[in-house]
Amino acid sequence: MVSIEVSKEIYEFLIEIARRKGKSIEELIVESIAEKLDPRTRIELYIKLHEKYLREAKEFVEKDDLVQASEKYWGAVTALLNAIGEKEGLPHYTHKDLKEISLYLTEKEKDPEYTRLFSSVETLHANYYHNFLRPTTFNVHKEDAEKLIQKLRKYLGVHM
Numbered sequence: 001m002v003s004i005e006v007s008k009e010i011y012e013f014l015i016e017i018a019r020r021k022g023k024s025i026e027e028l029i030v031e032s033i034a035e036k037l038d039p040r041t042r043i044e045l046y047i048k049l050h051e052k053y054l055r056e057a058k059e060f061v062e063k064d065d066l067v068q069a070s071e072k073y074w075g076a077v078t079a080l081l082n083a084i085g086e087k088e089g090l091p092h093y094t095h096k097d098l099k100e101i102s103l104y105l106t107e108k109e110k111d112p113e114y115t116r117l118f119s120s121v122e123t124l125h126a127n128y129y130h131n132f133l134r135p136t137t138f139n140v141h142k143e144d145a146e147k148l149i150q151k152l153r154k155y156l157g158v159h160m
Contacts, residue, residue: 021093022094030046034046042083046079046083047080047083053075061142066127067131070127070133073141074121078098084101102118113151
């Protein structure tokens with residue numbers, strides 16, 4: 001891992017922007033860089049970000065840190081949805097855009113699981129902010145996140 005130092009003021013500014021967009025600071029930076037890259041490279045960047053978040057999610061589960069794991073699963077899913085947005089030429093910059101991509105996939109693939117699973121993963125995202133999931137219910141949403149990840153990776157042609 002590489003670190004970048006920024007002033008406290010810049011860091012607080014980044015946190016606020018990321019919070020408003022429902023993204024991590026890292027996603028915010030990737031989004032800023034991605035606009036300067038060609039679409040294929042942007043897709044690769046989002047897939048690498050997905051892999052990082054998925055790995056971190058599993059590490060946090062092992063540590064029983066369900067709050068952090070919740071957000072990392074959210075990040076792993078949204079990174080793939082960003083890649084699909086790039087691939088399909090769909091906007092993917094807001095939470096609403098990501099929901100729209102799940103609806104697009106439901107219609108295109110004639111598979112309502114995309115939308116249902118996305119809604120379940122939104123619960124993980126909310127858990128990061130409110131810490132309301134117990135281990136049993138966390139596991140149900142984690143399994144939904146993993147199922148959605150498999151479906152999104154298959155759609156993108158990315159093998160695990």
